[in-house]
Amino acid sequence: MHLQTVLILSALFLCDAKLPRFKQHTQPNDLPSNTAQNSQSSRILQTGNKNEKTSRIVDQYRTRHRRESYASNSYESGLIWAHAERLDENGDVILRWVNTDSTITFRLEARTRGYVALGFNSARNMRGADLVVAWVDDRYGNAQILDCHGLAFDDRAVADEVQNYEMVLGFQNDTHTIVEFRRQLDTCDRQDFVIGEDTTQILWALGPEGSDGELPKHVESGSRPLRLLQPLPKPDTIPLKHWDVKINNLTIPHVMATLFWCKVFKAPELTKKHHIVGYQPLIDSRPIRNGKPVQEKNSLSPVHHMVLYECAEDHDKRQWNEWSESSGFFGPARPGELATCVTPIAAWAMGSKGEFLPENVGIPLGEKGGVSYYMLEVHYDNQALHEVLDSSGIRIHYTPALRAHDAALLGAGVGVSALHVIPPKQNAYRTVGICSPECTNSTMPEDGINIVSVLLHAHGTARKISLKHIRGTEELPRISEENAYDARYQQSRIVPGGRKFFKGDTLITECTYDTTSRDKPILGGYSASQEMCLSFILYYPRTELAGCYSMTPVVEFFETFGVQEFYGLNMMQVENIFLSSGYVENLPTELEAIIRDHSAEETAMQGDDQGVGLMKDLVIKEPLEFRNKTFMAHLNEMPWHEPLLTEQIEKTLYRGWHMTFCKKRDDSWGAPIQIQNYPNYTEITSNDASEKSCNYKSVRLHSKTNTTGSSTINKLQSAILAVWILVIIAR
Numbered sequence: 001m002h003l004q005t006v007l008i009l010s011a012l013f014l015c016d017a018k019l020p021r022f023k024q025h026t027q028p029n030d031l032p033s034n035t036a037q038n039s040q041s042s043r044i045l046q047t048g049n050k051n052e053k054t055s056r057i058v059d060q061y062r063t064r065h066r067r068e069s070y071a072s073n074s075y076e077s078g079l080i081w082a083h084a085e086r087l088d089e090n091g092d093v094i095l096r097w098v099n100t101d102s103t104i105t106f107r108l109e110a111r112t113r114g115y116v117a118l119g120f121n122s123a124r125n126m127r128g129a130d131l132v133v134a135w136v137d138d139r140y141g142n143a144q145i146l147d148c149h150g151l152a153f154d155d156r157a158v159a160d161e162v163q164n165y166e167m168v169l170g171f172q173n174d175t176h177t178i179v180e181f182r183r184q185l186d187t188c189d190r191q192d193f194v195i196g197e198d199t200t201q202i203l204w205a206l207g208p209e210g211s212d213g214e215l216p217k218h219v220e221s222g223s224r225p226l227r228l229l230q231p232l233p234k235p236d237t238i239p240l241k242h243w244d245v246k247i248n249n250l251t252i253p254h255v256m257a258t259l260f261w262c263k264v265f266k267a268p269e270l271t272k273k274h275h276i277v278g279y280q281p282l283i284d285s286r287p288i289r290n291g292k293p294v295q296e297k298n299s300l301s302p303v304h305h306m307v308l309y310e311c312a313e314d315h316d317k318r319q320w321n322e323w324s325e326s327s328g329f330f331g332p333a334r335p336g337e338l339a340t341c342v343t344p345i346a347a348w349a350m351g352s353k354g355e356f357l358p359e360n361v362g363i364p365l366g367e368k369g370g371v372s373y374y375m376l377e378v379h380y381d382n383q384a385l386h387e388v389l390d391s392s393g394i395r396i397h398y399t400p401a402l403r404a405h406d407a408a409l410l411g412a413g414v415g416v417s418a419l420h421v422i423p424p425k426q427n428a429y430r431t432v433g434i435c436s437p438e439c440t441n442s443t444m445p446e447d448g449i450n451i452v453s454v455l456l457h458a459h460g461t462a463r464k465i466s467l468k469h470i471r472g473t474e475e476l477p478r479i480s481e482e483n484a485y486d487a488r489y490q491q492s493r494i495v496p497g498g499r500k501f502f503k504g505d506t507l508i509t510e511c512t513y514d515t516t517s518r519d520k521p522i523l524g525g526y527s528a529s530q531e532m533c534l535s536f537i538l539y540y541p542r543t544e545l546a547g548c549y550s551m552t553p554v555v556e557f558f559e560t561f562g563v564q565e566f567y568g569l570n571m572m573q574v575e576n577i578f579l580s581s582g583y584v585e586n587l588p589t590e591l592e593a594i595i596r597d598h599s600a601e602e603t604a605m606q607g608d609d610q611g612v613g614l615m616k617d618l619v620i621k622e623p624l625e626f627r628n629k630t631f632m633a634h635l636n637e638m639p640w641h642e643p644l645l646t647e648q649i650e651k652t653l654y655r656g657w658h659m660t661f662c663k664k665r666d667d668s669w670g671a672p673i674q675i676q677n678y679p680n681y682t683e684i685t686s687n688d689a690s691e692k693s694c695n696y697k698s699v700r701l702h703s704k705t706n707t708t709g710s711s712t713i714n715k716l717q718s719a720i721l722a723v724w725i726l727v728i729i730a731r
Contacts, residue, residue: 079105079180087204087224089297095202099229104195105168105182108134110204114211116177117157117218119150119203120193122484124223126150129203130193131157132165134179135212136172143170145181149191160191185229197493198484199225225351225489238401243268245308245376246282246393248327252302252380254387258527259380260331262338264311264323267365267372275362275406278397279346280354281306285390293389303392304381304528305349305457305490311373312340312666320373331377340667341375343546344409346394347455347536349490356397358452358494361407361540365398381528405540407452412467413509413534415551415661417578418611420524422461422531423640423649426515431533432654435507435548436676439662443545443670448502454480455492455536456509459528462487464512467535471505473681479507480535492538501539506679507548509535521635523612530612545670547663553675554578556657560649561638563631565622574618578611654678 081096092111095118097104110116114135121129131148145167148157164187168180185195193200202225205218245265252259285301286293314320314337329335345363348354357363366372376393414420414433422429456465466481480493501507511533515522522531554575558564566574618631626634639645655678662670 079107081107083228085224085226087202088220088222092220093204093206093222095204097228099185103182103184104228105180107178107180108204109176109178110206111175112177112206112220113138113172113175113209114177114207114219116179116207117203117205119201119205120195121150121201121203122198124201124203126155126157126203128152129201130191131203132181132183133157134167134170134177134181135207136170136177136179137212138210139212141171143167143179145170145179147192160189162187162189162191164189164192195228197227197229198482199227199486199489200484201486202226225486227489227491227493230491230493238399240277240397240399241268241274243396243398244282244393245374245396246284246391247376247378248391250327250390251288252382252386252388252390254382254385256380257383257385257529259382260526261328261378261380262331262334263328263376263378264320264326264338264341265374265376266321266324267374270366272400273367273402274365274398274400275403276345276357276365276396276398277362277403278354278356279308279348280395280397281348281352282393282395284392285388288387288389301390301392302380302382302384302386302388303350303390304379305347306379306392306394307344307348307377308346308394308396309341309375309377310343310345310665311338311375312342314340314373324373338375341373342663342667343665344411344536345374346396347409347457348394349455349457350487351489352455352491354395355453355455355492357407357538360404361452361538362399362403362405363407363409364542365396379526383528405450406542407538407540408542408545410537410539410545411534411547411549412507412537413457413549414511414524414532415549416524416526416532416534417551418523418525418615419551419554419557419578420531420533421557421635421653422513422515422522423638423646424515424518424520424522425640426513426646428463429513429515429646429650430654431511431513432658432678433509433533434550434658434660434679435509436550436660436662436671436674437504437506437679438674439545439548439660439671440501440506441504441671443543443662443664444501444503445541445543446503448500448505449539449541449543451479451495451499451501451537451539453492453494453538455490456480456482456485457490457532457534457536458485458487458511458513459531460487461513461515461518461522461531462511462533463514464510465533465535466510467537468508468510469499469501469505470508470679470681471502475681475684477684479537492536507535507537508679509533521638521640523615525612544664544666545662546665547661548670549663550658550660551578552653553657553659557653558631560652560656561631561635562623563620563626563634565620566631567619567621569618574614577614 079098082098084094084096087093087095094109096107096109099105106118108116108118115133116135117131117133119126119129119131123129127150129150131150132145133148134143134145136143145165147160147163147165149160150157165181165183168182170177170179172178183192201223203221203223205221208216208219247261247263250261281303283301283303285299285303287296287299288294311320319337323335323338329338378392380388380390382388412433412435414431420431422431454467456467458465462485464481464483465485467479469476469479479495479499482493513522513531522529524531526532552560555571558571565571615635616630616632620626620629620631620634629637657675657677659673659675660671661673664670
């Protein structure tokens with residue numbers, strides 16, 4: 001009898017605990033019953049047109065994942081948001097977020113009274129993406145959320161088997177829907193995206209008004225690349241001075257697809273040393289319509305990247321003053337003396353907001369108390385061939401309050417040259433640039449340097465970039481790497497804890513490209529249609545080293561592609577042309593006319609082509625089977641679809657001989673130019689310091705969305721049940 005009473009009481013309490021507290025509360029994340037009213041063809045998620053698995057998930061969601069909804073009269077969460085970004089051009093979709101070591105919380109503010117959707121993927125589409133959909137019920141004001149994923153071979157979203165997103169709050173007003181939600185960085189769920197330090201494609205979509213869980217096709221959508229876990233250092237709390245380094249009303253002609261422009265600037269006259277602590281882009285590009293520059297809201301700037309260089313001291317101040325007062329120079333036509341401007345101070349690329357340096361380092365400005373000169377180099381990518389008036393540049397932030405260490409930027413990677421070839425039709429083709437131990441041994445202090453941040457730079461076909469660190473015959477954990485590179489988003493990356501780099505260590509910049517959509521080889525160069533593979537490394541203490549690069553030696557390069565001899569030029573002359581970097585003043589007189597003739601037409605369209613024009617005019621003499629073909633024609637006709645060919649070329653150019661360059665701040669050599677083989681070292685198998693062990697199951701977060709008092713009621717019920725059991729047993 002006692003046992004029967006216990007079982008009856010237990011059943012009553014447990015059943016009561018499963019009932020909603022209030023009838024007006026809907027079950028969060030459950031699809032409303034009126035979803036069937038919408039057209040089958042217009043929905044991205046619905047119960048009437050799902051596969052059996054998805055139907056089961058949605059139908060059983062009420063009993064498997066019951067959660068109280070969050071009412072719209074709940075106010076702000078009180079979180080301090082570390083980051084905020086506009087996801088669209090008009091600012092109608094704002095994403096804010098803050099993270100801990102294991103979780104991340106988002107706030108999405110969108111101009112809609114329908115649903116809002118956010119996605120995470122390595123690609124710019126929803127296929128295979130991790131998706132979360134949220135809405136505020138118009139009838140009861142309850143915020144609801146649903147964890148979904150995109151199908152691998154269909155642009156359609158389905159509900160996840162396990163729900164790993166937790167609603168924090170949600171409400172809407174007359175114009176906007178605002179939701180806050182959180183999740184684990186790694187949910188251990190194969191249907192969720194692992195949020196890490198790589199660039200993530202942030203997808204977003206807005207539903208039409210009134211689409212509270214019905215989820216018809218979105219009315220607006222887009223994507224934006226962001227790194228969610230890479231914090232940007234904050235500016236100093238003390239007032240900062242700024243120096244604007246800008247191009248002044250430069251007209252970019254419609255006939256030039258790529259333009260390099262160089263402008264000399266005289267630094268502020270400072271009586272003592274200051275520290276540069278940050279920089280930001282100043283983008284001012286106006287298309288010219290009917291002969292007049294106009295402001296157009298959605299017009300894209302042709303500014304691709306900008307680098308500010310420090311110039312070596314020169315006794316001829318009068319000449320440098322004249323250059324600083326001029327409008328600037330077309331890249332290939334700039335004076336030879338500007339070759340002494342080799343030390344990068346600030347490097348900006350599209351997608352970046354600029355950078356503020358860590359609080360312990362600053363780049364010296366006005367160090368000698370006299371006049372210093374700098375050169376701004378701007379690369380314009382004008383593939384649309386528009387006429388544009390540009391006054392863009394960089395704002396330099398500096399302070400008289402000196403930091404603990406003088407810092408500097410070091411450029412490393414593959415020397416920018418047409419000898420940098422990436423074959424077409426390749427899924428993951430690798431190239432590499434080496435900063436040799438001979439260079440670091442001769443230019444760095446006994447105690448080495450400390451690397452604090454890295455900007456990785458390439459163009460549109462790059463998918464991965466890594467900066468490797470070799471000591472002796474061992475590879476150390478990579479200094480910086482990006483496994484989902486997007487040329488639209490090039491933000492400097494802080495090196496957690498910094499990295500000690502000693503004399504004799506080696507730096508290797510490796511880039512991986514996806515050229516499956518290309519039909520012809522891509523050559524290295526400054527144009528967006530060409531490629532690069534560079535690292536800009538911020539370090540301290542400041543040394544004399546400015547650049548440390550490598551490229552394939554000319555003879556070995558052409559031999560790799562089966563070419564032995566050209567008409568009119570021997571291999572030594574061809575090498576001299578490439579080593580001149582486009583400055584014909586550095587060449588023997590008999591070669592000046594040759595390179596000018598070869599590059600004139602190409603330069604007119606591409607600006608500084610780094611030898612591409614020459615490649616198109618070099619005519620093969622030997623071997624016989626390629627005779628009378630230009631080298632570019634030969635490259636274009638090679639059977640790139642043959643994996644044995646491309647694998648052998650990659651191996652030869654990657655693991656073979658490299659010509660290394662070590663450039664000091666005064667444009668002198670820090671070490672002799674050398675030809676050396678790729679270093680022999682033991683590669684690390686994984687760059688992760690610690691890997692999370694996942695059994696791929698749900699990671700349940702403690703809910704912040706329970707109706708007030710519900711948890712207390714459940715505890716009280718359990719306590720009462722325990723007391724009754726004791727009383728009955730006692731009897």
